[in-house]
Amino acid sequence: LLSVRKEIFELQEEKRLISETVRTLVVRLGSSEEPQHQALQRGRQIRSRLSELTLRESQLDEEHYSRALRLPNSTHPDVPVGDESQARVMELVGQKPEFDFQPRGHVELGETLGLIRQRHLSHVSGHRSYYLRGAGARLQTALQNFALDTLQRRGFIPMVVPDMLKGAVFEGCGMQPNAHRSQVYSLDPTCFPDLNLAGTGEVGVAGFFMDHAVNWKDLPVRTVCSSTCYRAETDTGRETWGLYRVHHFNKVEMFGVTADETGQESAELLQEFVSLQKEIFSALELHFRVLDMPTQELGPPAHRKFDVEAWMPGRNAYGEISSGSNCTDYQSRRLNILYEAEDGSLQYAHTVNATACAIPRTIIAILETHQTKEGTVRIPRALQPYLGMEVIEKPSYTPLRYIGPNQHHRPPRPAAKIR
Structure with missing residues (x-):
């Protein structure tokens, strides 16, 4: 060249x-x-x-x-080297729940309590989709509002971001739509050239700062958004049932823009975001652990990444409910995100992102952790003002009866009325 x-x-x-x-x-x-x-x-x-x-x-x-x-970011010298098995447990928070009965999974609990529906949706919305109803829908709204309120009290600026964005924004964030068809939904190019559905609110917020400079007096900028995320998840062999791995879900996302004067600003902001994650999940009375993720799990933009995994009794395993990444200047160089220094010069900013609350997976942890022997679910005290209830009980209405083509014993269709 x-x-x-x-x-x-x-x-x-x-x-x-x-x-x-x-x-x-x-x-x-x-x-x-x-x-x-x-x-x-x-x-x-x-x-x-x-x-x-x-x-x-x-x-x-x-x-x-x-x-x-395709070039990745540099990695922090303390990051473990290797695959997922090399993740380092940094902290255990809360007590693992103990039961004097066999704990149920979230799908069984959700169906029994009328919260979740995943059955008979292949002809409605396809696989890996779901409905939340009644207290299930209210639980999603409560989690969103609780996370947003918690962060806004800490000075975060709330944002509403686009769900559809140009490929250049994905590329700038370190996500290539054309190279990751298994993860990214792209709209019909004959009707909507170069538009893709965002798999995380991080992309939308990053697009807001693209080609702009922030004044040093306003740094660090802390933003929070609640958005619907869309992921193709074409790896059909993983988590095919339940809310753990789905095509669409709501998520509250933190995103920060900071200076690069001492080289420590973005690392400190990441630690702040992780502390807020711990505060939120502790308030939800969950047992979880914080992991320092190894090199093969970072993804191209991350210099360092921490995952939070909650204990999910129905799975008898930990499951990821959030993550946080320090992307240093990887995204800002690609998206042209700058800050105006005190001397008037323009410098590349650092960006940090972290999940405040991934709604479906947090619902899994809440239902499975706070279930009772009677089949009800106790609401964490922090969420009770948002839901207006202390316990989720079985609803009084009669569940819908399936009469579609895939029923085992299909009754005869009613005869047409002649008027």
Whole structure:
């Protein structure tokens, strides 16, 4: 690419000199002299060659750009090296719940209490989709409002962000729509060119700061948004049932923009975000652990990443409910997010993101942790003002009866009434 650009520069300079020569010859000798014809012929050769080189430059530039996009961020020296098995447990919070009965899973609890429906949806919304109803829907709203209220009290700026964004924003965040079709939904390009559904609110907030500079007096900027996230999740062999891995879900996301003067600002902001995650999940009376994630689990933009995993008794295992990443200047360089320093100079900012509450997975942890022997679910004290109840009990209404084509014993259809 450099050699092509060097040749382009040299030919453009030669073309400029030829143009000056031709103008001089026209003035001195008129339009019929041989030196002028030779100069014009050489000019045509240069234009033809420049056309070829410009096309080649464009091809090489696109090729190098696509490769550069795949380059990951640097990693913090304390990050464990290896795969998921090398994750380092940083902290255990809360007590693991104990039961004098066999704990149920969230799907069984959700169906019994009329909170969740996943059955008979293949012809409605497809696999990995779900309905929340009654106290289930209220629980989602309560979690969203509780997380938003908690963060706004700490000075976070609330935001509503687009669900559909251009591919350049995804690329700038370290997510390539064309390379990750298993994760990213893209809209029909014949109707909506280059529009994709966001899998996290981080993309929408990052797009807000794209091509803008923040004044140093306002740093760090702490924002929070609640958005619907869409993920293709085409790996059909993982978590095919329940709310753990679904195509759409609501999430409250923290996003921060900070300076890079001491080299520690973004690391400190990440620790602040993790502390807020711990505060939220402790208030929900969950047992969870904080993990320092290893190199193979970071993803391209993350310099360091912490995951929070809650104990889910129905699964008899920990499950990820949130994460937080320090992306340093990886995203800001790609999205052109700057800050205006005290001396007036423009510098690349650092970005930090963290999940405040991924609603479906938090619902899993709450239902399975706070279930009772009677089949009810105790509401954590912090959520009771939002739900207006202390216990989720079985609803009084009669559950819907399935009469669709996949029922085992299909009754005869009612006869048409003749009027």
